[in-house]
Amino acid sequence: MIKELPLHLKQSLPPSYFRRYDERADSAFYLYPRFTAHIDDRASAAASQLFRELLPPGGRVLDLMSSFVSHLPPEVAYRQVVGLGLNEQELANNAQLDQWLIHDLNANPQLPFEPMSFDAALCTVSVQYLTQPLEVFAEVGRVLRPGAPFIVSFSNRCFPSKAVRVWVSTNDKQHATLVRRYFELSEQFERTTFYDRSPCRWLSDPLFALVGWARA
Template sequence: MLCTAPQLLRPRPRALWPAPRCSSSNDAQPSPLPSSTAAAGGIRRLVLPPEGRAKLDPRPDRDFYAFPRLVTHVDDGFIAALTGLYRERLRAGWDVLDLMSSWVSHLPPEVQFRRVVGHGLNAQELARNPRLDSFFVKDLNEEQQLALEGGSFDAVLCTVSVQYLQYPEKVFAEIFRVLKPGGVCIVSFSNRMFYEKAIGAWREGTAYSRVQLVMQYFQCVEGFTQPEVVRELPAAGGSSASPLDAVMRLFGMANSDPFYAVISYRNFKPM
């Protein structure tokens, strides 16, 4: 979902472009330290230039997302791939932060976590999510600091939402801060988006450049491990493909969503 003023963490109601390039622009970001001197969790460099952060719709995200959207934004194949990846990488008893979440988290139903904290823009959606033990509402494009204790989560998840972050460097630095040493961050995405709300670098990019962009988000923060990429692409089609399928693929509207995930860990020691 998209990333309203910060609210206190509270229990869920029980009854209810081309390849990305680095920029020297400061653009409301902290002054990055050179990579040789950046402390663990520090921002080593800026990934996006000002134009790469721009959205076609400049209105606050909280206005765009004022009403709940109780739908899934990817298809069953994507969801199955994501749940399978979570089943492989997450462990029972973990503390999990579901960043930019919604009414469903796609976590394996048989795995019980110690707690799952949700974050998003619409409280009604988050209250409907059965996997969340608590949640908070915050617009990460207005203020990136998370009111969460440092080193308190084994995993941070971000599903089909990274394309909306205008200040990803700060957000990924916060992800590093709240992760425990050795904790994992899994960022998943497809080719779908709210076009007017996606940043310019994402709108004008390709599948390859978007993967590279998310990798750079991790790499710009000192202390993340080298990102790992997982891809599951739709089949190229065979004799059973209909003419409509071919037309949809021609216009980039294949009837199956590609699955991409970029995974990195908070290193036990600064790299």
């Protein structure tokens, strides 16, 4: 279990940034499955290509805030893909997951895994819903092996009632700056890289990603 974040890090992003229009428990919002694509086919293919380039074949992969699809390249074999999400039916229908569990990161940002137990982690088009992002990013850094990537991808689509205030109040460029700040303030990643993998801005959903590599 990682130690609590220092107060000065928590205060660097005001709590008001992470308020939401709908403050009901996320478990209630996700009580029923939503078998809908959160990005279109072109953006999904772009995410798969990024994963193809950055995820280690044969590695153990953690898929945070997972749903019924993980966008992983189908031809690549991984040792294990573990999904965390909020809806049992969605997770059970995700054929790319070898193991899954219900876990609400906003209610409990601590991950139920041993230190350095994963070779990579993903948070795909869901970072906008995190109300305690620094704690979650720090926990991801704890469970990753040194040098392992954490790929945080995002688009311009969301459930606006559940996305945090700072997200719905900013644009794509500012989203990238915000996610980079999450990486920096978590103090668990040695470097970050920004990727713009938008297939065609006017014909499909955009796709952006910030990737951080876990510190040794």
